[in-house]
């Protein structure tokens with residue numbers, strides 16, 4: 001966990017406090033109640049298939065410049081997850097696609113080699129609705145649809161992307177976690193629930 005000396009809500013110097021069985025940085029100010037539970041981030045990415053080919057983008061920036069992966073990025077703190085992945089796919093590839101189901105999530109603890117944040121990365125399957133692959137040539141160097149056979153001959157295709165594409169090719173649409181728009185919390189702003197299909 002990174003060092004945090006002052007409360008990010010009210011700038012009071014933090015103290016150490018026993019909470020939930022371990023010492024945490026906490027704000028002693030009346031009525032504030034801030035406790036630093038750690039640094040967390042959420043990433044998302046999308047598998048978009050066109051026939052038996054999957055959409056890949058080539059990273060232009062470090063880390064991993066030159067490597068190919070499914071399009072994705074970080075979820076904004078005030079952005080619904082399913083909207084974030086549709087936005088990232090469009091921004092990085094020029095392809096408009098809508099969420100169908102969740103293929104996987106990957107949890108990675110923060111620390112050396114993993115960056116400072118403990119990260120949850122959610123991989124969706126999306127259905128393409130329009131657009132042609134294009135990119136800015138900067139953050140994204142190249143973009144296109146590729147078959148698994150073509151990926152075998154490409155350098156540096158990210159392992160997790162390839163794993164998710166293989167799942168998407170094997171598992172029919174709608175067999176992953178589905179958005180439940182009628183379940184508990186459905187009317188709550190900012191709430192998105194995904195569950196196993198019936």
Ligand SMILES: [Zn+2]
Nearest residue numbers: 007010027032
């Ligand atoms: Zn405070």
